[in-house]
Amino acid sequence: MEEIPVKVAVRIRPLLSKEILHNHQVCVRLVPNAKQVIIGKDHVFTFDFVFGKNSTQEEVYAVCIKPLLVSLTEGYNATVFAYGQTGSGKTYTIGGDHIASVAVDERGIIPRAIQELFQHISEHCNINFRVKVSYIEVYKEELRDLLDLETSVKELHIREDEKGNTGRISAVKFGILGLSFYCC
Numbered sequence: 518m519e520e521i522p523v524k525v526a527v528r529i530r531p532l533l534s535k536e537i538l539h540n541h542q543v544c545v546r547l548v549p550n551a552k553q554v555i556i557g558k559d560h561v562f563t564f565d566f567v568f569g570k571n572s573t574q575e576e577v578y579a580v581c582i583k584p585l586l587v588s589l590t591e592g593y594n595a596t597v598f599a600y601g602q603t604g605s606g607k608t609y610t611i612g613g614d615h616i617a618s619v620a621v622d623e624r625g626i627i628p629r630a631i632q633e634l635f636q637h638i639s640e641h642c643n644i645n646f647r648v649k650v651s652y653i654e655v656y657k658e659e660l661r662d663l664l665d666l667e668t669s670v671k672e673l674h675i676r677e678d679e680k681g682n683t684g685r686i687s688a689v690k691f692g693i694l695g696l697s698f699y700c701c
């Protein structure tokens with residue numbers, strides 16, 4: 518079977534207290550033993566990974582991200598991004614919020630991946646690693662450097678090489694939040 522390099526996971530978040538208070542109803546169900554969700558009455562969608570409302574940060578990381586980190590340390594590139602409408606749980610899952618104030622169990626993808634990457638580096642003193650980080654927000658077609666908010670949005674551009682590959686954006690936040698790794 519052909520190996521498809523892009524994998525898509527869906528994560529259902531639990532209702533928030535304010536949603537319960539306003540009597541909002543859950544409109545999405547998991548299909549047992551299938552990587553599918555049903556929206557409404559009968560709209561079935563299939564994904565590579567499906568996480569229900571009780572899924573943990575650890576589970577999402579272990580299933581979707583850890584294998585990529587292993588590949589990264591073997592010299593492959595990987596990109597992870599979260600996509601969804603406002604309030605759907607991108608920041609929570611990717612772990613882009615105030616990391617210091619988040620309980621260890623609740624930490625999302627970015628702090629877990631960074632911790633594991635540096636753990637790997639410290640265990641392989643015979644190899645030279647160079648780690649670069651950038652954190653870019655793309656919102657309404659404009660780029661903002663989240664590590665240097667003074668930079669004008671006009672100074673940042675997405676560039677492509679002759680093959681159409683985009684450059685070294687290392688963490689992207691748009692209606693999408695993401696993290697890219699590049700081995701140097």
Ligand SMILES: Nc1ncnc2c1ncn2[C@@H]1O[C@H](COP(=O)(O)OP(=O)(O)OP(=O)(O)O)[C@@H](O)[C@H]1O
Pocket residue numbers: 529530531533570601602603604605606607608609610692
């Ligand atoms: N899996 C989850 N378990 C518990 N709470 C969650 C989960 N996912 C999201 N939440 C909560 O839902 C709320 C909205 O999530 P979040 O801020 O991550 O959404 P977002 O997609 O990043 O929104 P925006 O695009 O507006 O920034 C937050 O209070 C967050 O803590």
